[in-house]
Amino acid sequence: MEPLGDLGVDEVAQLVHTGAMPERDDVTGVIDEAHARTIGLDDGEVATYIPELADADPRLFGISVVGTDGDHYAVGDADAAFSIQSISKAFVYALVCETRGHYAVREAVGVNNTGLPFNSVMAVELNDGHPMNPMVNAGAIATTAMVPAGSATERWEIIRRGLSAFAGHPLELDASVYHSEAATNQRNQALARLLESYGRMEEDPLEAVDVYTRQCSLVVDAHDLAVMGATLADGGVNPVTRERVVSEQVCRDVLAIMASAGMYERSGEWLFEIGLPAKSGVSGGIVAVAPGKGAVGAYSPRLDRAGNSVRGQRAVAYLSRTLGLNMFAAHDVGSTVKRSWT
Numbered sequence: 001m002e003p004l005g006d007l008g009v010d011e012v013a014q015l016v017h018t019g020a021m022p023e024r025d026d027v028t029g030v031i032d033e034a035h036a037r038t039i040g041l042d043d044g045e046v047a048t049y050i051p052e053l054a055d056a057d058p059r060l061f062g063i064s065v066v067g068t069d070g071d072h073y074a075v076g077d078a079d080a081a082f083s084i085q086s087i088s089k090a091f092v093y094a095l096v097c098e099t100r101g102h103y104a105v106r107e108a109v110g111v112n113n114t115g116l117p118f119n120s121v122m123a124v125e126l127n128d129g130h131p132m133n134p135m136v137n138a139g140a141i142a143t144t145a146m147v148p149a150g151s152a153t154e155r156w157e158i159i160r161r162g163l164s165a166f167a168g169h170p171l172e173l174d175a176s177v178y179h180s181e182a183a184t185n186q187r188n189q190a191l192a193r194l195l196e197s198y199g200r201m202e203e204d205p206l207e208a209v210d211v212y213t214r215q216c217s218l219v220v221d222a223h224d225l226a227v228m229g230a231t232l233a234d235g236g237v238n239p240v241t242r243e244r245v246v247s248e249q250v251c252r253d254v255l256a257i258m259a260s261a262g263m264y265e266r267s268g269e270w271l272f273e274i275g276l277p278a279k280s281g282v283s284g285g286i287v288a289v290a291p292g293k294g295a296v297g298a299y300s301p302r303l304d305r306a307g308n309s310v311r312g313q314r315a316v317a318y319l320s321r322t323l324g325l326n327m328f329a330a331h332d333v334g335s336t337v338k339r340s341w342t
């Protein structure tokens with residue numbers, strides 16, 4: 001598969017400055033172009049290790065952009081429903097940081113990239129039972145177990161309501177995906193038991209895995225992901241409902257983790273080329289956040305070997321460069337400057 005940097009956008013204007021989102025007509029044109037440029041890609045495979053996901057239509061492809069002002073744009077299958085899967089990790093982490101605090105969660109879960117696959121057992125063993133970060137399965141299960149609740153049922157309802165607040169409407173469980181995943185999640189159960197053996201689980205490990213499986217089975221679409229991401233971009237205020245979901249500090253913490261570990265072992269390459277905090281899921285979703293501006297939600301089920309949507313990555317990359325979303329950029333790349341060191 002081609003590198004993320006080879007995106008075929010050199011011939012178009014690349015707005016790489018920071019600041020506000022471009023005008024509405026510009027965004028509409030660019031999102032349409034992003035969809036047209038990437039819809040023909042047929043690299044990658046639909047996830048099959050969760051049987052229900054194997055039935056996903058590989059032709060589906062939708063993109064949504066939501067600004068912090070509530071403006072929204074969509075193209076393609078942006079309303080196609082799918083299970084949120086690992087993207088839920090970022091938002092459950094936000095809920096736990098909001099209730100448990102910055103330092104307690106950092107100590108319990110960690111913030112460093114493992115450099116290994118998202119379901120790696122070796123990553124836990126190599127770090128004396130520490131899960132390392134909340135964007136891999138071990139860390140996500142430990143994070144889910146930290147949601148303050150009196151029972152697993154209460155914990156699940158807190159998570160469902162919290163993620164619904166991020167999306168701006170009630171999210172529902174896909175029972176078929178949940179049962180399919182619950183029947184095949186022995187590796188996650190093993191990870192939870194391993195964490196328990198190191199004293200890293202606050203609750204019953206199998207109950208924590210069940211709640212984690214439920215959170216991954218919540219139904220969203222690309223627009224929902226964009227709204228959820230835009231809530232993080234706006235310091236915790238949902239741009240549609242205008243309700244505060246989490247604090248500004250929590251958003252900073254979540255975006256930092258997404259930037260360093262949200263795209264699994266490709267996170268470093270993603271941040272270098274695209275410059276946006278992002279989180280992917282094996283159902284084919286991606287959410288990418290431009291702090292202070294808004295977010296992109298994308299859905300296409302074909303995945304690369306790391307578990308990231310092939311079309312989704314290319315579409316977000318194009319939008320980042322043409323809409324000026326890269327959070328590290330400060331000037332128009334086309335500007336002529338005199339370099340003091342040449």
